[in-house]
Amino acid sequence: MKYFRVNVYLTIKIFFKSLFYSINEKKKDDEINKILLKTSNKKKISLTSQCRISFLLILKFLKEKFTKKNEIIFCAYNLPEMANIASNLNLKIVFCDLNYETGFFDLTKLKKKLNKKTLAVVLTNMFNTYEQSKELKKICKKKKLFLIENNSI
Secondary structure, three states, X not given: OHXXXXXXXXXXXXXXXXXXXXXXXXXXXXXXXXXXXXXXXXXXOOOOOOHHHHHHHHHHHHHHHOOOOOEEEEEOOOOHHHHHHHHHOOOEEEEEOEEOOOOEEOHHHHHHHOOOOXXXXXXXXXXXXXXXXXXXXXXXXXXXXEEEEEOOO
16 A cells, blocks of 8 residues: 555654754754745745645645645546556546646646536646646636646656
8 A cells, every 4th residue: 555655654764863963963954944945935844855745745734734625637648656656545546637748737628527526636747838837826816726746757
């Protein structure tokens, strides 16, 4: 089960980090966090080792906060591990077809899949342009949905 593997990884990571973590490294981490917070204009930051772990934490938070929403929309191409994380959190996975000319979401079909149970849309940045991403962001903002960008590819 993939979910278990992630939890084991986090436990092992924390164990080894605690063995070799010095005060100087903590100061370096604090400095990096301050720089990132300032440049991103955010209040909080959490760094993780992999996109999948960040995705797990984000989905857990959203699922707890919005208990009546249980669907997540992925584009037709995605890593199976990302869908497995959503599946292991008992979220209904909805795949959206692509526009074969652009390789991006078919926005007409995507709009038809959005409903009151939709929790988030996952945008895997692979073939899309900035303009396409902006259009998807407008749709999500209008429908009050979360847009989760996967920039790991």
